[in-house]
Amino acid sequence: MAKDWVILAKDLMKVYQMGEVEVRALAGVSCNIKRGEVVAIMGPSGSGKSTLMNILGCLDLPSSGKYILDGEAVETLNDDQLADIRNRKVGFIFQSFNLLSRTTALANVELPLRYAGNVPNKKERARAALESVGLGDRISHRPTELSGGQQQRVAIARALVNHPAIIMADEPTGNLDSKVGKEILELLLALNRDKGTTLIIVTHDQAIASQSQRIIHLRDGLVEEKK
């Protein structure tokens, strides 16, 4: 049973202290996501979708609530254990790509493997990941020498190089024109189809959301589930 669910989250609360005022970014969110699912998280600005994504991606801990990611109870982990979880189980894709501009595409993709400890054949695995996103001929280019779409492909290769359980994409097409955006989305969906990687996409774009299997709507820190 539990093996089917890659994410089990119950009553997630996140409270920020902004000076005197308490801000409730998440006011009790529960959501379960199955292995291999494609889920879109939607909602207006300030609805808490970034906060939810940060918590689901183990970048941040909830103030209260329970969260089990791929069988590990996250809320009990310390900083270093969280770093390991991020490294092994989560791949991030950002709106602004977040590549290291000083290094080559290959080195960028290799980075998660280097933090993973003793991984053999780092270069080969990074090269294979780049080939799988169609950039086999661009491995020694620096990000500044690549187009936006190519940069996002490098970022996708970086996200999947460690074979994570889930890939979290935060507005992955937000900085791209619609044609390239479509290609990127296709690539992500193909990954899901071919490798069964769970995909969570935070987006404003109804067109993207409509391609997903399920949409989680957030409003004021709460889930409005509609189908």
Place this chain on the structure above:
Amino acid sequence: MNIGQSIIEALETLSGNKLRSGLTILGIVIGVGAVIAMLAIGQGAQNTITGAISGIGTNLFFVFSGNHIQEVRNPKPLTLGDAQAMADPFAAPNVMAVAPVIEGSGDVTSGGKTMSVSVTGTTPQYFIMQNYSLLEGDFLTQDNLQGNASAVVIGPGVADRLFDRRNGVVGETIRINAQPFRVVGILKSKGGGMGGSQDNQVIVPFTTAQTRLIHRSVLNQVDQLYIQAVSAKAVPLATDEVKQILRQRHRTPVGVDDFTVFSQADFLSIASTVTGVFTIFLGGIAGISLLVGGIGIMNIMLVSVTERTREIGLRKALGARKRDILIQFLIESSMLSLIGGMIGILLGWFLGFVVGRIAAASGNPFNPAISLNAILLATLFSAAVGLFFGIYPANRAAGLEPVEALRYE
């Protein structure tokens, strides 16, 4: 992460901002260079001074009037009588020779040229003890001494100044404080020594000096006694004998000597203490510039952490632990200081070399000595500076929250 890879990555990062890294490194280069150069100069000075003292002769020692350690009331001056008592082989069997010395200054003139020189009045033994050799003529003789002769031995510098030559000067007459003296010998150059160049001195018989040139309040007063022991090993025995004789003759109470005995070993230890302090002082001042260089590293690393906040956030999102980030930034700051240290060693060596050349050109040959210790010290110290001043910025980087770091614009 493996260290070799981290170092390569750090070097790539640093070369990504060449001007900034270069200027930061320059701060360390100057600091380490200054430390190395100053230590080398101090060490060189020490070698030169101890070398000069060793040149005095290992079986010599000196006696001065007065006590330099304790306060003594009415110290009696040393006299010729003291010198004669020490020369008595029965009272002091380990003393081979005694030379009384009286020193002053005077103006020598010849043919309308004048120069001021130091005037030494002494006995013939003095020349042997000082290991002088002659360009021409003779040393002063016992006859000169007993006859109150107006004879003088001059240094080569005096001959140069008064006659513009160093040969054929014997037999000329010069005036010391307006009194005529016949030149009987010219010394070979000994170069600079303690208390100025020995080349600019004139030496006259003790008797002549005390009656006509250097006036002292007590009859037969002596400024210092040069004493030669029968061998280097006999110096402590000879010293004891000399002390006994002086205590008896001066009737001083036990333990309160009104004279001071100085051996070459004493000079050596004082000189190395002085030059040691001098070296530490120079090194300390240079160390301040190294400290400033370290602050430069800290400053640039703090800027770098702020600039790369997003990068740090990203690395953390990809699974970097605190320690990974800490090590990354520490390696960067250590690289800055280590590279600076290596270039600084070369700069310090070069500075020492230049100072040595300038000293040689100005007639005071002196070899700055760069010891392996100084190099090790400077390398270690600069690496430590890099680590120390890197710790705070690196800690700051490692402590960033991934969410906030990623959001940073």
